[in-house]
Amino acid sequence: MQDRRFTVCRAEYLLPLADPDRARRVRDGYVLAEGETIREVGPYTPDTGSRLLRDLGSELSILGAPRQGDPIPRLPGVLLPAFVKAHGHDHEQPIIGIAKDEPLTSWLDHAVNPFTGFINGQKDRLADELGCSPQLATYRMARLCDIHYGITASMVHHCNHNKYHVEEVAQANEAAGTTMIVAIGGQDRNYVQELLDRPEDALGRLERALAIEGLDRTSFCPGPDQLFSNSRHVLVPLKAWAREHDTLFHVHSS
Numbered sequence: 001m002q003d004r005r006f007t008v009c010r011a012e013y014l015l016p017l018a019d020p021d022r023a024r025r026v027r028d029g030y031v032l033a034e035g036e037t038i039r040e041v042g043p044y045t046p047d048t049g050s051r052l053l054r055d056l057g058s059e060l061s062i063l064g065a066p067r068q069g070d071p072i073p074r075l076p077g078v079l080l081p082a083f084v085k086a087h088g089h090d091h092e093q094p095i096i097g098i099a100k101d102e103p104l105t106s107w108l109d110h111a112v113n114p115f116t117g118f119i120n121g122q123k124d125r126l127a128d129e130l131g132c133s134p135q136l137a138t139y140r141m142a143r144l145c146d147i148h149y150g151i152t153a154s155m156v157h158h159c160n161h162n163k164y165h166v167e168e169v170a171q172a173n174e175a176a177g178t179t180m181i182v183a184i185g186g187q188d189r190n191y192v193q194e195l196l197d198r199p200e201d202a203l204g205r206l207e208r209a210l211a212i213e214g215l216d217r218t219s220f221c222p223g224p225d226q227l228f229s230n231s232r233h234v235l236v237p238l239k240a241w242a243r244e245h246d247t248l249f250h251v252h253s254s
């Protein structure tokens, strides 16, 4: 299927979410893509199917199993532009549902920090078992889940212990083919002692991220974890870095 130039997908509903009528809903619609470029979007008719088959022939890959008299099957679903996730943490994917319904700080104490601390502490043993670092396995799971939910672009706030694993999240993102801004975390007060940064530590991590080679879909920005855990001493130089590199600046607000 990857070898064919065109891909067509037809579904029960199509929501183009495009001007001039962003509320438009199409019953029985299709999308035709050439590689990564969308060539046609619109209502499907039997003529569309015959035309595509006639013109594109063996260059056309059809999503779904063909049915008799229906060369391009209508899939039971909705075609719409993919979602953009404006804030998330790829290191939390495997623990979703654990310590559920707790207030934020209890959940951090009972789920997030024990989990990320555990995979950090047991890194070698887990890497032997998994065949890759436990961080990379975690981030790859998050990429798969995003795609499953229809999210193809995301802002990943790479907090706490994960700030030391920027290369791995970039690697997972490139492999998944999603688009990602990694907000690289940091803190200099009111936090676990071993994670406290000096401003040069936080800036150094950003510089090292920029030096990672071969990235097409991953970019970086400063992502101090929270305001309570970052003083002006570190926020000011991080914001200056963001201005200098024309990036976003991402922080939990409380």
Ligand SMILES: [Zn+2]
Pocket (backbone or CB within 6 Å): 087, 088, 089, 157, 252
């Ligand atoms: Zn968050």
